[in-house]
Amino acid sequence: xxxxxxxxxxxxxxxVVISAITIKIVTSCSxxxxxxxxxxxxxxxxxxxxxxxxxxAFGFIYFEGLGLQCTCRFFGxxxxxxxxxxFSATDIFFSAITPSASGGxxxxxxxxxxxxxxxxxxxxxxxxxxxxxxxxxxxxxxxxCMVYPGIFMRMGLxxxxxxxxxxIVQIAFIALFLMCIFSDRLILNVCRWGLRLLCxxxxxxxxxxxxxxxxxMIKQYKECGALLRRETGLLIxxxxxxxxxxxxxxxxxxxxxxxxxxKAVCAFKAFSVQALAVLGSNAVPIPGAVGVADYILLSGxxxxxxxxxxxxxxxxxxxFYSTILFCGILLLCVLIKMKTVKKHDL
Numbered sequence: 001x002x003x004x005x006x007x008x009x010x011x012x013x014x015x016v017v018i019s020a021i022t023i024k025i026v027t028s029c030s031x032x033x034x035x036x037x038x039x040x041x042x043x044x045x046x047x048x049x050x051x052x053x054x055x056x057a058f059g060f061i062y063f064e065g066l067g068l069q070c071t072c073r074f075f076g077x078x079x080x081x082x083x084x085x086x087f088s089a090t091d092i093f094f095s096a097i098t099p100s101a102s103g104g105x106x107x108x109x110x111x112x113x114x115x116x117x118x119x120x121x122x123x124x125x126x127x128x129x130x131x132x133x134x135x136x137x138x139x140x141x142x143x144x145c146m147v148y149p150g151i152f153m154r155m156g157l158x159x160x161x162x163x164x165x166x167x168i169v170q171i172a173f174i175a176l177f178l179m180c181i182f183s184d185r186l187i188l189n190v191c192r193w194g195l196r197l198l199c200x201x202x203x204x205x206x207x208x209x210x211x212x213x214x215x216x217m218i219k220q221y222k223e224c225g226a227l228l229r230r231e232t233g234l235l236i237x238x239x240x241x242x243x244x245x246x247x248x249x250x251x252x253x254x255x256x257x258x259x260x261x262x263k264a265v266c267a268f269k270a271f272s273v274q275a276l277a278v279l280g281s282n283a284v285p286i287p288g289a290v291g292v293a294d295y296i297l298l299s300g301x302x303x304x305x306x307x308x309x310x311x312x313x314x315x316x317x318x319x320f321y322s323t324i325l326f327c328g329i330l331l332l333c334v335l336i337k338m339k340t341v342k343k344h345d346l
Contacts, residue, residue, distance in 0.1 A: 018290045023313070026294055026312065033310070044260065045260050050256070050259050053255035057252050057322060057323050058248075059251075060248045060249040060252075060323060061088050061323065063245035063248060065081065065085045065089075067125075067237075067238045067241035068088065068108075070234065070237045071121075071125035071128055071129075071234065072117055072122070072125050075121045075124075077116070079115065089331055090108045090111050091107065092104065092323065093107075093328050093331055099285040114338070128238050129238065131177055132235075132238050132239045132241070134170050135242075136242045137170065137279055138167075140246055140250070145272075147268065147272070148268065151269055152276060159280060159295060163280035163296065166279045166282050169282070170282065170283065192211070249274075249278065250275050253274035256318065262304065262305060269304055272300070273296075273301060274315070277300065280292065280293075293316065
């Protein structure tokens with residue numbers, strides 16, 4: 001427990017450092033940028049659109065919780081919308097402070113179990129959300145590229161490479177999931193070979209320990225896949241929740257774009273920029289994909305506005321930094337409450 005706390009604090013510190021460096025680099029991209037100018041820019045934003053941006057940012061938290069709630073209720077372990085928000089906030093917060101979002105699901109799983117949701121049900125709910133989340137962002141990105149392919153084509157080489165890498169990783173994840181459903185023996189052989197290679201390259205240590213984790217992961221995927229084949233209705237509900245979650249975070253940038261005077265006819269272009277930023281930064285092994293997401297957003301907003309740096313900072317500030325701060329404060333309050341209740345019971 002102490003080691004986990006220490007590691008999380010280190011990742012949080014790293015996130016703060018990377019964020020500070022990123023903001024410094026982003027602001028240096030604009031020769032005329034200053035804090036005073038940014039504050040004037042912020043004061044000139046339309047309050048109604050900024051309020052809608054804040055609502056959308058909260059929707060990112062709410063709809064993930066709703067997806068978890070739907071799956072757990074299906075298995076007879078329902079919980080309130082408030083608890084769904086707490087579980088979602090836990091996943092989002094720890095996903096943001098750990099590389100490749102590796103800490104989000106384990107943290108949410110522990111909290112769900114502490115609140116009476118069985119481990120198997122929690123694991124399937126979180127995994128199902130992850131699968132539908134991936135499908136949703138791929139679907140949204142395909143639509144954006146079909147409607148406005150020029151947004152992607154006019155980006156720089158580096159953003160294109162990040163987006164291409166994101167596409168490859170997301171498709172590989174879906175392929176892995178499908179293989180676990182229909183041919184767990186095949187995926188086991190492939191993963192075993194890959195794991196041996198990674199251990200020989202000293203990327204992973206302890207083959208036996210990693211192999212046990214691999215077996216557990218494949219078992220979870222298979223159980224989740226069996227559920228998907230039987231329960232189409234649940235599958236659709238969870239997909240719609242995750243689609244709404246993805247749309248919520250993307251619409252934050254659209255609302256900010258409109259709040260600062262962006263043309264309504266270009267709103268879907270702003271939507272496409274944020275969608276591609278999500279896709280391109282989703283698989284990057286950096287806490288919160290800080291730096292990469294900002295870089296892709298800048299590359300896209302340069303095509304739409306005169307002050308892309310201010311728009312990017314405001315958009316990212318609401319969709320990521322404010323959301324993470326809210327989730328962290330909420331989680332801290334919940335943990336304090338749990339400790340207080342435990343001491344009172346003793």
